[in-house]
Amino acid sequence: MKPYIHKVKYYECDRMGITHHSNYIRFMEEARVDLLDQLGYGFEKMEADGIVSPVTEVNCTYRKTTTFQDEIVIDVHLAKVSTLKFDFEYVGRKDGAVVFIGRSTHCLMENGRPVVLKDRYPNLFNID
Amino acid sequence: MKPYIHKVKYYECDRMGITHHSNYIRFMEEARVDLLDQLGYGFEKMEADGIVSPVTEVNCTYRKTTTFQDEIVIDVHLAKVSTLKFDFEYVGRKDGAVVFIGRSTHCLMENGRPVVLKDRYPNLFNID
Amino acid sequence: MKPYIHKVKYYECDRMGITHHSNYIRFMEEARVDLLDQLGYGFEKMEADGIVSPVTEVNCTYRKTTTFQDEIVIDVHLAKVSTLKFDFEYVGRKDGAVVFIGRSTHCLMENGRPVVLKDRYPNLFNID
Amino acid sequence: MKPYIHKVKYYECDRMGITHHSNYIRFMEEARVDLLDQLGYGFEKMEADGIVSPVTEVNCTYRKTTTFQDEIVIDVHLAKVSTLKFDFEYVGRKDGAVVFIGRSTHCLMENGRPVVLKDRYPNLFNID
Numbered sequence: 364m365k366p367y368i369h370k371v372k373y374y375e376c377d378r379m380g381i382t383h384h385s386n387y388i389r390f391m392e393e394a395r396v397d398l399l400d401q402l403g404y405g406f407e408k409m410e411a412d413g414i415v416s417p418v419t420e421v422n423c424t425y426r427k428t429t430t431f432q433d434e435i436v437i438d439v440h441l442a443k444v445s446t447l448k449f450d451f452e453y454v455g456r457k458d459g460a461v462v463f464i465g466r467s468t469h470c471l472m473e474n475g476r477p478v479v480l481k482d483r484y485p486n487l488f489n490i491d
Numbered sequence: 492m493k494p495y496i497h498k499v500k501y502y503e504c505d506r507m508g509i510t511h512h513s514n515y516i517r518f519m520e521e522a523r524v525d526l527l528d529q530l531g532y533g534f535e536k537m538e539a540d541g542i543v544s545p546v547t548e549v550n551c552t553y554r555k556t557t558t559f560q561d562e563i564v565i566d567v568h569l570a571k572v573s574t575l576k577f578d579f580e581y582v583g584r585k586d587g588a589v590v591f592i593g594r595s596t597h598c599l600m601e602n603g604r605p606v607v608l609k610d611r612y613p614n615l616f617n618i619d
Numbered sequence: 620m621k622p623y624i625h626k627v628k629y630y631e632c633d634r635m636g637i638t639h640h641s642n643y644i645r646f647m648e649e650a651r652v653d654l655l656d657q658l659g660y661g662f663e664k665m666e667a668d669g670i671v672s673p674v675t676e677v678n679c680t681y682r683k684t685t686t687f688q689d690e691i692v693i694d695v696h697l698a699k700v701s702t703l704k705f706d707f708e709y710v711g712r713k714d715g716a717v718v719f720i721g722r723s724t725h726c727l728m729e730n731g732r733p734v735v736l737k738d739r740y741p742n743l744f745n746i747d
Numbered sequence: 748m749k750p751y752i753h754k755v756k757y758y759e760c761d762r763m764g765i766t767h768h769s770n771y772i773r774f775m776e777e778a779r780v781d782l783l784d785q786l787g788y789g790f791e792k793m794e795a796d797g798i799v800s801p802v803t804e805v806n807c808t809y810r811k812t813t814t815f816q817d818e819i820v821i822d823v824h825l826a827k828v829s830t831l832k833f834d835f836e837y838v839g840r841k842d843g844a845v846v847f848i849g850r851s852t853h854c855l856m857e858n859g860r861p862v863v864l865k866d867r868y869p870n871l872f873n874i875d
Contacts, residue, residue, distance in 0.1 A: 421644075424676045500652075
């Protein structure tokens with residue numbers, strides 16, 4: 364899989380002159396959208412299937428600051444799958460140095476009910 | 492009508508240390524949502540009626556900068572009504588001095604078709 | 620301390636019709652800014668002292684969705700203090716039900732060097 | 748000059764399922780940053796020169812809605828130069844159809860004083 368690259372926008376930086384910490388949560392979303400596109404199972408297909416994928420938990424550790432025009436190279440992978448939930452892990456780097464490490468937990472919902480992941484999408488979720 | 496007050500958030504300020512100009516467009520939305528609530532015709536009621544209200548044009552003139560923790564007092568009023576479109580005008584002040592003047596144009600759509608404003612909502616739109 | 624109340628804005632909601640998960644990280648910032656104001660040690664005073672307070676880690680668990688116009692009542696408290704870092708914990712509720720639980724870790728920097736918390740601000744950080 | 752392309756993010760769409768109108772103001776900023784980079788006079792050089800470039804007015808007309816994953820191709824050009832102010836004009840297209848037309852007005856400030864544009868940057872601003 365190719366990493367996702369986010370180039371930091373002017374409006375994403377704050378009074379300290381650095382990328383506001385909340386934006387990394389958005390970059391993580393961009394990176395997993397891109398991963399799912401590369402896997403051929405994008406959000407659009409999911410939504411067309413009537414499936415929504417809420418985030419149930421998110422975590423981000425900030426190692427180095429970034430700022431306007433920086434290119435953050437983000438690697439994302441599926442880190443854990445349980446019956447109803449799965450985790451993505453993210454590592455963002457600038458010029459090779461780690462700037463953030465993230466993790467997000469998701470479930471899939473269909474008609475208001477949780478989807479049993481390995482039954483419904485064996486190709487995606489049987490990662491062991 | 493009571494004016495709407497927006498207190499500027501840390502994450503709304505940019506590298507120059509001032510409220511990013513794009514955020515005023517959002518403050519204008521907050522102010523008209525509040526006005527419609529005061530008029531007893533909020534977005535929720537509109538959405539429940541199956542009506543959406545897209546913005547067709549927006550304009551903002553910036554007079555003075557604002558920053559973190561500033562309270563912007565926003566007066567908004569219905570400035571113009573035509574058959575299918577209406578305009579809100581906004582004046583934002585800080586400590587009495589004008590910081591921005593805005594204008595937004597809207598239409599109402601029902602089942603994908605434009606609503607004839609004065610026929611459908613005579614109480615709201617007969618402002619002459 | 621009074622809890623902080625964030626009323627969800629239209630532009631904070633996403634295609635699923637719910638408050639986008641990244642925004643809760645911003646609500647957490649709003650709540651700690653408000654807490655520091657109540658404690659008489661606001662961001663402005665900190666910045667005037669030449670001190671910046673970067674976020675080193677953030678975590679948020681989402682329990683229930685919220686949407687446009689919902690009022691989220693956020694309680695925040697200082698949860699942990701070590702030599703150079705401190706944690707805030709947040710509980711956000713809507714109509715009494717928990718909607719999110721958050722945690723953020725911070726340090727203080729002065730002239731590019733970390734501040735020893737209990738030495739510099741004994742009144743704020745001696746919470747044991 | 749190459750046009751700038753913005754691919755719409757999930758978090759940029761609202762409850763109506765469309766790109767929130769405020770975000771186009773940000774796309775306009777991205778496009779002019781990119782233009783200035785192409786011209787060899789980026790924001791970073793400007794900031795290094797001690798010059799800031801506040802926005803004094805912004806306007807956007809929305810022609811067609813866009814949504815998540817859409818690629819908006821934005822052409823931007825310098826439309827007008829007066830002694831102290833200059834205007835950019837923007838046309839955003841999706842699959843060839845115009846989705847928005849924008850305009851922004853700027854000045855340049857150095858040490859708190861407005862810069863006389865054609866004196867200071869004759870190569871950039873003598874567009875007649």
